[in-house]
Amino acid sequence: MSENVSIRCGLIGCMGKMGQEIRGYFTTFGDRFVLEIDKGFINESDRPDVIIDFSNPAALDSTIEFCKKYDSPLVIGTTGLNEENLARLKDLSKSVAVVQSYNFADGINIVREILEMFGRYFDNWDGAIVEIHHNQKKDAPSGTAIMLKNSLGRELPISSLRVGGVFGEHTIIFSNAGEVVRISHTALSRRAFAIGVRKAALFAIQAEKGFYSYRDVLRNSVNH
Amino acid sequence: MSENVSIRCGLIGCMGKMGQEIRGYFTTFGDRFVLEIDKGFINESDRPDVIIDFSNPAALDSTIEFCKKYDSPLVIGTTGLNEENLARLKDLSKSVAVVQSYNFADGINIVREILEMFGRYFDNWDGAIVEIHHNQKKDAPSGTAIMLKNSLGRELPISSLRVGGVFGEHTIIFSNAGEVVRISHTALSRRAFAIGVRKAALFAIQAEKGFYSYRDVLRNSVNH
Amino acid sequence: MSENVSIRCGLIGCMGKMGQEIRGYFTTFGDRFVLEIDKGFINESDRPDVIIDFSNPAALDSTIEFCKKYDSPLVIGTTGLNEENLARLKDLSKSVAVVQSYNFADGINIVREILEMFGRYFDNWDGAIVEIHHNQKKDAPSGTAIMLKNSLGRELPISSLRVGGVFGEHTIIFSNAGEVVRISHTALSRRAFAIGVRKAALFAIQAEKGFYSYRDVLRNSVNH
Amino acid sequence: MSENVSIRCGLIGCMGKMGQEIRGYFTTFGDRFVLEIDKGFINESDRPDVIIDFSNPAALDSTIEFCKKYDSPLVIGTTGLNEENLARLKDLSKSVAVVQSYNFADGINIVREILEMFGRYFDNWDGAIVEIHHNQKKDAPSGTAIMLKNSLGRELPISSLRVGGVFGEHTIIFSNAGEVVRISHTALSRRAFAIGVRKAALFAIQAEKGFYSYRDVLRNSVNH
Structure with missing residues (x-):
């Protein structure tokens, strides 16, 4: 439709x-x-x-x-x-x-799909998640960060930053000895x-x- | 093996x-x-x-x-x-x-696969590619940027920056009215x-x- | 006060x-x-x-x-x-x-002050500006990007991206053969x-x- | 000379x-x-x-x-x-x-000077530091991250990521309710x-x- x-x-x-x-x-x-x-x-x-x-x-x-x-x-x-x-x-x-x-949010759901399908391609890479939210957010890590980690099916360290008025940023970082791949999502409003x-x-x-x-x-x- | x-x-x-x-x-x-x-x-x-x-x-x-x-x-x-x-x-x-x-490069090939499989999820989003390389690189846009664009199967503006000693960075940016998704690859060496x-x-x-x-x-x- | x-x-x-x-x-x-x-x-x-x-x-x-x-x-x-x-x-x-x-905007004015005072420290570095705004913005480069360039007192290439609902992002990139320094400003609303x-x-x-x-x-x- | x-x-x-x-x-x-x-x-x-x-x-x-x-x-x-x-x-x-x-490193010393001179401009902003290094680095936070924090003369949370072969990345993030300013340094080699x-x-x-x-x-x- x-x-x-x-x-x-x-x-x-x-x-x-x-x-x-x-x-x-x-x-x-x-x-x-x-x-x-x-x-x-x-x-x-x-x-x-x-x-x-x-x-x-x-x-x-x-x-x-x-x-x-x-x-x-x-x-x-x-x-x-x-x-x-x-x-x-x-x-x-x-x-x-x-x-x-x-x-x-369409984008965060797309990112989850990407991680579910491509997570295993990064099995030999190190990984980490950084999420940034406004200083009024009480829980850490964010529910979305946990959801993203779960979609990868492996343990990853999650760093949570609480600053100013950031609506919501999640970045998944993968790195091996020669490359870095980052997938990031920013909610604007x-x-x-x-x-x-x-x-x-x-x-x-x-x-x-x-x-x-x-x-x-x-x-x-x-x-x- | x-x-x-x-x-x-x-x-x-x-x-x-x-x-x-x-x-x-x-x-x-x-x-x-x-x-x-x-x-x-x-x-x-x-x-x-x-x-x-x-x-x-x-x-x-x-x-x-x-x-x-x-x-x-x-x-x-x-x-x-x-x-x-x-x-x-x-x-x-x-x-x-x-x-x-x-x-x-393993990572750039993974990114290409992601774009090929998930490009159509971003059909209603705006998109752009930014690639950054050292100031000795003569061609612009980079062959990799063109490859990534082709893997999306749509036209995207490509911005090429030539500065200092950057080994190679490619970022694909998608945005709709409420979200931004960025997929970036950095070659370290x-x-x-x-x-x-x-x-x-x-x-x-x-x-x-x-x-x-x-x-x-x-x-x-x-x-x- | x-x-x-x-x-x-x-x-x-x-x-x-x-x-x-x-x-x-x-x-x-x-x-x-x-x-x-x-x-x-x-x-x-x-x-x-x-x-x-x-x-x-x-x-x-x-x-x-x-x-x-x-x-x-x-x-x-x-x-x-x-x-x-x-x-x-x-x-x-x-x-x-x-x-x-x-x-x-307080932050963009701070960034301008930084560039005015420290621009000459980057005289031997390559530089570039990337600015990203929503797809409704008609002018390019943005007035703010031009202001930032002027505060540096040197010519820099400016890349302008117009995608989705990005409220306003400006990034100044400096790089020499061994380092990259980026100063970026994001307006949230x-x-x-x-x-x-x-x-x-x-x-x-x-x-x-x-x-x-x-x-x-x-x-x-x-x-x- | x-x-x-x-x-x-x-x-x-x-x-x-x-x-x-x-x-x-x-x-x-x-x-x-x-x-x-x-x-x-x-x-x-x-x-x-x-x-x-x-x-x-x-x-x-x-x-x-x-x-x-x-x-x-x-x-x-x-x-x-x-x-x-x-x-x-x-x-x-x-x-x-x-x-x-x-x-x-010239750039990291410039960033330190910027923070020393402009830190007080961000007194009413929230702040945080994220530093990323290769997985062989044993200390965390990095000495450079501590030096940058000290140059600001205030306490800031530091998130340390250890992944792959990243040579060294330091990002200082400031945010208030309406803006985000990031100053980042990447050592390439x-x-x-x-x-x-x-x-x-x-x-x-x-x-x-x-x-x-x-x-x-x-x-x-x-x-x-």
Whole structure:
């Protein structure tokens, strides 16, 4: 499905930072928000082609109800889902397409794919990961750095820097005696995630029912 | 074949810069040079397991004779081969394994493979290549930059910087509205090539007769 | 003056992108906006300690009137000022402090100072500048790249890349036969400028009357 | 003194890695080695304009004798000098110019000067240092990283990576909420040090008697 199609969207968590970013980005494509939900706020005017949920686990029951009511596929980026939450989403995926991911940034998912496929080419190379984030970030190493390390399937030292306002930089360094290869990802802003969410929404609209990750969205995007 | 095996090598162009680098690196593995050839110099003491040629096209006839005499496979990095030279090598490959490449650096070949496989993931991203080399390098853009661009199968602007003593840096930059992905390769020294030559030598020793590129060496290395 | 002091501000161009960024940033320090002006909008409730103008040359007369009316110093980042505009600002600076600059980013001004002071240390090194900006930027090379080159007082090749959403990256590369020194600046967001504007505002409030550039703000900040 | 002048050199430690690098580099300027010393090796054919010592503390007595015998200034990069060694060098500096340093790389010394002069400009910025070296380097953080931190006069986290054959990379990162400034130094090879040694030799030849560091060499180079 071309990215230039206009979508009628449902948006759960429409007042949150990601909710606002999603609306701002989607609107540039002429998308309309026919269902908008946030704490104490409901705007329901039409059937959505897809429902997007970036809110919190407590909203999940209501979100699932809306998906069933409208037979709408779901794209969900809510963090902190527990086993039971995930089980409910998998149950929902028997009726509609569900895309669930904790990271919708297209580029970071591409980097993960590269590391998974090419990690073994670097088996005889030394490796390390450096990740840089703003000074408000509390966890170290970042979840993304751990994900990247896991995608390599080997142990690597991770250096975490917390400085200023850096939105998010991850660099994987490989070196042998004669060469250095670096693969780095820089997130410029929340826009990175909105781009991936819209890609996932377009995927979900035409996917068969089932439970999908962002990886399925990514792979599908290059096979069409 | 483990990289720790010792090899009996033939080395054509043993006095050249690459010849000396190859000897220096191979020797750290206990390899011996039983056949050494350069202009006005011959040292022939035993049958080589493999013959390595980093000399010039004029030496090709002699190199091919040695390969046939000893039934030794060939690894050849000589530059400036013409059609007829290549035809003769292909003819030789009906008897022994021949690995021919203009760039034996492992990392740059890995980067090329990554770009070939993942280039289409970046179809909707902007892209550019920046390459930096020492101020003695005369051509711009570098042959490697052109090779990398071709492996992407799309047009990209290439910026060439010529400064100081930089041995060789290539960076491919992709960016969309929210993210930047950079893949960069730095050659630290001629050692980069010696490492790849030894990998190719080990490959050639146990390969079936045939004509191979470094890509075959690379792919084989991760399937064993 | 400590950056933690609260300021009563005047803001000309309060609806523009920089106006909104300034309000958002200043508010985190408890600053209040007692004079706010934009096309068809006036909010005037008190004497401002300093007036900030990020609007357009057409507003200059009105801005100067406000500065005189309240005896308020001025920080002006309006672009496209002509000779006559500047003459009028210099005239105003006989009564109050005026800080005028086209680039209030603290870091880029620091980099310029470094290049001015240390440029001659690199006289025997090769040099080059690489600047990367989003694909909407029309001019190339960037004004900042030209400013950095001029601060070195020598000719340097400038490579300009226009990709995706990169807000602004400038890298100066020096290399001799054995070393590479790179000085790079990355603007993360418009916030970069708001930080400098507030520094300039605090400077202007306690400066003697006179005409100042951001350089004066910068130098003053390390001498106290 | 122009760098194109030819020098008659003394070289203590002429067989060591730095000794050979120095000879290789100096020779490209037409310099001659009229005094060469190493363990069990002496070549003494003429008075040297300057004596260069990259050997070990045990050779110091002999080196000082040669300086006195020929009234030659000294450039010494020998590591592991103790208090007594340094006292003896200071004593020698009453008769001839002595340049003593543990790091003759021009660029790293320039970076140190920049940090010393501009460190306070970054007082309100977060900072960090990342240093990358080959996997044979045993100490971490590197002595150079510690020197750079000290030149800033503030505490900074240092991340040390040990991978492959990286000769030596140091990056100082500063970031506030809106910007990132990075100053990085890459040593390409031992050549980096030979360049600085020759600069020091030319300085020593025309300096007044006295005890100098590389900083004096550096500052002198831009004042002429």
